[in-house]
Amino acid sequence: xxxxxxxxxxxxxxxxAPLAWATTYTVDARGPxxxxxxVAADGSEVQVPFRYIPAGSADIGSDLDETGRESDEQRFRxxxxxxxxxxxxxxxxxxxAAVIGTWPATDRDPQRPVEHVSWNDVQEFLTRARxxxxxxxxRLPSEAEWEYACRAGGAxxxxxxxxxxxxDRQAWYRSTSGDRSQQVGRRAANALGLxxxxxxxxxxxxxxxxxxxxxxxxxxxxxxxxxxVARGGGWxxxxxxxxxxxxxxxxxxxxxxSLGFRLVIDAEETVAP
Numbered sequence: 001x002x003x004x005x006x007x008x009x010x011x012x013x014x015x016x017a018p019l020a021w022a023t024t025y026t027v028d029a030r031g032p033x034x035x036x037x038x039v040a041a042d043g044s045e046v047q048v049p050f051r052y053i054p055a056g057s058a059d060i061g062s063d064l065d066e067t068g069r070e071s072d073e074q075r076f077r078x079x080x081x082x083x084x085x086x087x088x089x090x091x092x093x094x095x096x097a098a099v100i101g102t103w104p105a106t107d108r109d110p111q112r113p114v115e116h117v118s119w120n121d122v123q124e125f126l127t128r129a130r131x132x133x134x135x136x137x138x139r140l141p142s143e144a145e146w147e148y149a150c151r152a153g154g155a156x157x158x159x160x161x162x163x164x165x166x167x168d169r170q171a172w173y174r175s176t177s178g179d180r181s182q183q184v185g186r187r188a189a190n191a192l193g194l195x196x197x198x199x200x201x202x203x204x205x206x207x208x209x210x211x212x213x214x215x216x217x218x219x220x221x222x223x224x225x226x227x228x229v230a231r232g233g234g235w236x237x238x239x240x241x242x243x244x245x246x247x248x249x250x251x252x253x254x255x256x257x258s259l260g261f262r263l264v265i266d267a268e269e270t271v272a273p
Contacts, residue, residue: 021136021265023047030193034085036265038132040098048095050085050265051193053145058154060147061212061245067163068240072247077216078144086141086149087263089113089184089195090203091125099129106257111183113201113260119228119252122204122261137266140206142221143229143247145264150198150232150244152191164239171199173242177235181258198242201260202230209249227251234258 018025022034032052039045061075094110096117097103104116117125122140129138141149167173170190172182177199185195197203210224222229227249233242236258240246250259 021133022050028193030189030191033088033193036133036136038095038098038129040101040132042101044098046092046095046098048091048263049088050263051088052083052267053080053086053149053192054083054153055080056148056153058148058151060144062243066243066245068243068246070246072212073245074212076212076214078148078220079216079218080145080148081219083267084141084145085265085267086145086192086194088189088193090201090260090262092184096125099125099132104255105181107180109183112181113184113196115181115201115257115260116255117260118255119204119250121255139264139266140204140261141264142219143205143207143231144217144220146197146203146205146231146262147244149192149194150190152194167198167239167242171233171242172196172235173199173233174236174238179236181235196232197262198232198244199237200235201232201258202234202248202256203232204259204261205229205231209247225249230259 019034021036023037024035026033034050036048036050037045038048057077057079059075060078062069062073090113092111093103093105093108093114096114105114106116126138130136168176169188171187181200187195189195190197207222207229208225209227209229210222213220230248230250233246
């Protein structure tokens with residue numbers, strides 16, 4: 001992996017956010033952090049913290065000798081042309097309830113990730129959330145963006161391999177989860193300050209499942225098939241499935257107790273990388 005330079009540190013920290021959608025903005029050792037404040041139709045309020053993911057390049061996919069490697073994980077060089085903001089944690093049941101008004105998860109817990117939501121359900125969530133937030137450009141990550149963030153642009157290889165020696169502190173998976181999802185943000189964050197990218201629940205991505213590009217690609221988005229991509233592994237999976245490179249193709253109507261999502265906001269007002 002070729003690490004990318006971290007984003008430069010803006011002069012403003014802990015004051016009014018230099019972002020139209022954020023209520024607070026700070027900078028710490030892992031970079032810029034901004035909080036989106038959701039006011040639901042019923043007046044309830046929740047906060048969703050985001051981390052800045054800088055533009056840059058990194059190797060995507062897995063080495064031939066990586067444990068659990070599948071044939072659809074062939075290496076290519078990814079270039080992301082601009083930064084984006086990614087939710088610090090998976091979308092919680094509380095955030096889902098604030099926007100949609102329901103609690104679809106198997107076990108109700110406001111701070112555990114929402115699950116039993118299909119890709120199609122998430123599109124409805126995004127539509128309603130944008131309406132509540134003055135059309136903030138909320139969306140799902142592409143799978144390339146997701147893997148880049150999981151690997152922290154190549155700067156955090158320990159979060160990539162699914163090695164049980166390091167996975168136990170990073171992820172809720174079969175060996176650590178107690179056979180259920182857990183509250184978000186309770187395992188170690190990666191170098192960009194993101195939690196639970198590996199384990200807890202699989203995360204829907206925007207893409208249709210397809211074959212990776214050869215050599216290199218800039219801002220790729222899968223368009224080949226009708227199935228959608230999920231990433232990261234879940235609370236019931238063994239370590240070989242809980243890897244940055246692992247991909248799964250699912251029908252967009254599928255709901256599961258180990259399937260949720262994470263939000264992304266395009267960085268229109270960019271913090272200079």
